[in-house]
Amino acid sequence: MKVTFPYMGTVIIYKKLLELLGHEVIVPPRPSQRTIDLGVKYSPEFACFPFKVIMGSYIEACEMGVDTIVTSGGHGPCRAGFYGEIHKRILHRMGYDVDVIIFDAINRDKDKFMENVRKIKGKNSWIKLSKAVKFTYDLLKQIDVFDKEIHRIKPYEEVPGSTYKAWQEIQKEFDLAYDKKQLKKAVERSREIINSIRLRKVDEREKIRIGIVGEIFVVMEPSINMEIERILGELGCEVERSQYLSEWVDFNLVPSFLKKTHEEEVLKKGEKYIEIIIGGHAKQTVGFIVDFKDRGFDGVIHLMPFACLPELVSQSIIPKISKEHDIPVLTLSIDEQTGKANNLTRIEAFIDLIRNKKLGKFVV
Numbered sequence: 001m002k003v004t005f006p007y008m009g010t011v012i013i014y015k016k017l018l019e020l021l022g023h024e025v026i027v028p029p030r031p032s033q034r035t036i037d038l039g040v041k042y043s044p045e046f047a048c049f050p051f052k053v054i055m056g057s058y059i060e061a062c063e064m065g066v067d068t069i070v071t072s073g074g075h076g077p078c079r080a081g082f083y084g085e086i087h088k089r090i091l092h093r094m095g096y097d098v099d100v101i102i103f104d105a106i107n108r109d110k111d112k113f114m115e116n117v118r119k120i121k122g123k124n125s126w127i128k129l130s131k132a133v134k135f136t137y138d139l140l141k142q143i144d145v146f147d148k149e150i151h152r153i154k155p156y157e158e159v160p161g162s163t164y165k166a167w168q169e170i171q172k173e174f175d176l177a178y179d180k181k182q183l184k185k186a187v188e189r190s191r192e193i194i195n196s197i198r199l200r201k202v203d204e205r206e207k208i209r210i211g212i213v214g215e216i217f218v219v220m221e222p223s224i225n226m227e228i229e230r231i232l233g234e235l236g237c238e239v240e241r242s243q244y245l246s247e248w249v250d251f252n253l254v255p256s257f258l259k260k261t262h263e264e265e266v267l268k269k270g271e272k273y274i275e276i277i278i279g280g281h282a283k284q285t286v287g288f289i290v291d292f293k294d295r296g297f298d299g300v301i302h303l304m305p306f307a308c309l310p311e312l313v314s315q316s317i318i319p320k321i322s323k324e325h326d327i328p329v330l331t332l333s334i335d336e337q338t339g340k341a342n343n344l345t346r347i348e349a350f351i352d353l354i355r356n357k358k359l360g361k362f363v364v
Contacts, residue, residue: 001068001122004028004061006054009220009245010147012175013140018070020132020178021124028061031223035060036336042090049305049335050217051083053224058087062096070120073104078279078310105252137249139183143174144246146190151240154233155208158198164230166193208354211292213242213285214303215311218334220245225303226340228332228347232301235351240297242266242288243281266291273317280310286317293327299354300327301347306335328354 003023005014011027018025029035031053039056047055058069071084084102091098101120106113121129150170154163170193173186210232218225220243229239251263263284270287277283289300302318304311315331322329330350332343 002026002066003068003070004058004064004066005070006217007031007057007221007223008217010143010171012143012171013136013245014070016139016175016178017132017136018120020135021120021122021129023068023120023122026061026064026066028057028064031057031221036224040336042094044086046307047083047086048079048308049224050080050215051086052336053217053221054083055087055090058091058098059094059096062091062094062098067098069098069100071100071102073102078308080280135180135183137246138180139174139177139186140246140249142183142187142190143171144244146170146194147244148240149194151229151233152238153194153197153199154230155236155238156199156202158200160234162197163233166197169193205358207238208236208299208351208358209238209240209297210351210354211240211242211288211297211300212303213288213292213300214281214314215305215308216243216248216281218303218305219243225334226338226343228301228303231344231347232351235348236355237351240292242284269294273321274313278310278313280308282310282314285311285314286321289318289321289327289329290325293325297327298358299350300329301350302329302331304331304333306333306337328357 001023003018004026005011005018005028007028007030015025015027035056036053037056038059039052039054042059043052043055054071061069069087071087073081073084081104084100088098088100091100101116103116104113117129124132146167150163150167157163170190173189173193174183177183177186212219212228219241222229229241232239247261247263250261254261266287267283268287269290270283270285273286274283285302289302292300302311302315304315318329318331321327328350330346332346
């Protein structure tokens with residue numbers, strides 16, 4: 001099979017698993033203006049921004065000759081649960097003979113889940129599949145550790161751009177790892193790269209920590225969220241997202257009796273504001289705002305695709321949460337019409353307010 005997948009976050013992980021199973025992997029281009037234009041052209045007008053970007057990515061991948069797309073589904077009132085099927089119908093209507101394998105949570109339809117696993121497994125043994133999954137999971141956990149650390153130290157780099165360069169080198173190291181020995185080497189080499197970054201000393205009282213919450217695609221994919229983690233780092237802020245792929249896997253795919261995830265605690269913190277799961281990551285959004293406050297963060301930026309139903313619910317509750325927990329929250333709506341300059345001005349003003357509050361100049 002010539003396989004591709006949605007472009008979201010660190011795509012090394014998806015690529016690695018499929019390569020270990022012997023598939024020819026075609027990584028879609030990083031989302032660009034062309035990607036967005038294609039997605040908008042062929043998507044229903046009412047569809048959310050992630051749908052359109054992913055649609056554009058699939059078209060670009062089909063132009064490169066893929067015959068299979070592997071993606072995930074959704075649940076609840078969020079329309080994401082229908083998107084895999086709609087993407088497939090649009091591609092077929094455009095003349096692309098492509099199979100779309102949609103993975104939903106195993107507890108929703110165990111038979112369908114296992115049918116999809118067999119498609120991906122192909123002629124490989126179950127032992128080889130389990131080893132490939134375990135290795136990819138271990139790699140994923142490690143690379144997320146460095147992802148978090150890079151955005152923690154970014155504001156203190158002495159040489160501008162050194163952490164970005166380091167992150168590119170780290171991803172290359174992990175991309176070269178195909179067994180435990182190579183993974184260990186990649187981890188050691190990545191630690192050396194991190195330690196080689198020259199950092200300025202900053203008083204703890206002057207440090208600003210910002211959490212990013214919202215719909216998973218716009219939170220995790222820099223090419224469509226204005227590279228907000230980089231922007232915040234350049235404004236002198238430590239940054240942590242609510243969504244990391246390893247944590248998503250822990251919560252959604254690892255059996256509950258094998259682990260207790262941080263997301264379970266976050267959902268409990270959001271229970272007061274959204275009692276039920278309404279689809280998307282709405283409940284996680286409100287829960288993580290409370291969680292970031294509890295962990296000493298100074299502010300939160302909420303990213304939402306324009307007209308995203310679950311995040312609109314979150315947005316309506318955020319002012320109450322912000323007031324009750326005394327933490328400033330800035331909501332940014334993202335779509336194909338988003339003006340980067342306008343949002344950059346809003347982000348800069350938001351950080352200035354937080355910095356002045358911290359210095360005691362006035363209250364936000």
